[in-house]
Amino acid sequence: MRVLLISMPDTMYLFRWAQARVPNLAISSIAGNLDRRAFDVKLLDLVVEPYGVRSTVKQLVEQFKPHVVGLTSMSFQYRTASRIAALVKSIDPSIKIVLGGYHATMAYDEIRAEGDSFDFLVRGEGEATARELMEGIESGSRAFDRIHGLSFRAGQAFVHNAARPLLDPAAVALPDRESRVYGYRGGWNGGLDCVETSRGCYMKCSFCSISEMYGQSFRKFSTERVIEDIRRVKALGGKRVFFSDDNITIDVARFKQLCQAIIDNGLSDMRYSTQASAVGIASSEDLVGMMRAANFTLVFLGIEGIDEAKLKFMKKGRIVDHSIRSIELLHKNGIAIAGGFITGLPDDTPEDIRKVFRFASNHRIAVPIVWCSTPYPRTKFRDDLIAEGLVVNETNYYRYNGWNTNVRTRHISRARLSFERTRCYLAFLFRAAVLGDNHYVRKAREASFLRMVLWRLSAIKLFWRGITGTWQSTHSTSFYSWRDLPLMVPISAIARLRSRTVTATRRGALNAAESGQGSAM
């Protein structure tokens, strides 16, 4: 049976600039857990080449003729997922369409059977559910009501089966990164891939969707598995790894072990980044030193807030001192910080937003990621904000990319909130571009004059995009094109060329890796 798994092209403007056009780990993991003797699988990461999405999908569906198309989507990508599902059905109505991921898990009871083209929803962890579903479709059995974690279309409604218990990590096979249509992107931040070392988190942050995905739990993959996965990324030409763990710093001793294993296996020539909690990082100076030694160059630090009352509202706990301590340790070890902050909280005033940007600047945060409160489905945060009548946009999930303003506060309107955040961001970019007051610009200056100029130019480009985006409110748009762009042909040719060349080298590299000519594992 032929299975095509697709990840969405949507990225919001900051991530587009940061080239975070990373292949999706979810569909790789689903593919890695299917029996390849029975299933021929292709993975299409549209975010890697987000141009002419319609013709790319149409061409692949007509060429590959899949029996099943699986789509992965976050809430802000759901509209695109619906569009692609309708396109696939228009090409061949017999193709079964499965939606999985965060939106299917968090908003399954809002997804309508009529009007949308999904035949199945996979809720929560998908490896076992997808395997049972694909085997069920392949064998022609219709016993879909016995598959935990599955919702299946019955007439004009979905039947939602009982949730699936959490998987034993040891039973989850490694992701399949070989069946990707597109290889890694080039350019700065190129060769980026996601690797997971654990799933889940014990914290109860009200804005986070993870507790709904895995409950309050923390499960670890073996260090050997993680190392083997990194080796595979490297063998395929990957240069950077983003650890997609929900909270890798929950077990500091184990994280140190992982850093040591990266060093011992000669994998510290790759560059590593990860999300991390301030409490975890602040708890161990040794850990940060080990991360430096393993070549971690960037940490997405969950600071979230600088005011204890606002942190209390987010159920984040009293972490300001931990945040300041973790920032000091990361600076001391030369690791860049992307600081996650949330503004647009019920009590926020313009001064509160300015305070957050001042904190980021005073603590020399390289990339302040100042999200606007986003009431993601099935989060306590959403319930609390709706209860206060502060959610201005409850249903247009397309705008839920963390950048857009979907709420107001008790003190300011949505428009004023959006204006204040954009103004502060422009001021930050102006300082980076004109005064060179930024970690990356400083690092670039140490490297070379040219690199410093390039960094300042990209800050100016972002500044300009910030201005025009505000003017044309294109910040809210996801940067991809459904239709072919005028210059489309050459781009697609380049894309195909890139994937072909990677395929060639990839195959060679993999053979080498398979036959153990790779690292010391």
Ligand code: B12
């Ligand atoms: C890696 C990651 C990113 C990466 C890349 C994502 C990508 N490649 O698609 C980057 C950094 C780009 C990113 C950005 C954003 N992210 Co993000 N990201 C994550 C993170 C950390 C890990 C996701 C992952 O790979 N997990 C590992 C895989 C194996 O698990 P999985 O994705 O859950 O997939 C499993 C199941 O869901 C299911 N499944 C999933 N898809 C499918 C498809 C099929 C067909 C089937 C059968 C099953 C299935 O099976 C899989 C295996 O069990 C999560 C979670 C977290 N802790 O924060 C947040 C998370 C997904 N992000 C989130 C958000 C909101 C964003 C942003 C929109 C804004 C923001 N606040 O950060 C931005 C902007 C995105 C943009 N592109 O512009 C939210 C989504 C909430 C929602 N309801 O949509 C999450 C859950 C964070 C949170 N804590 O709430 N993100």
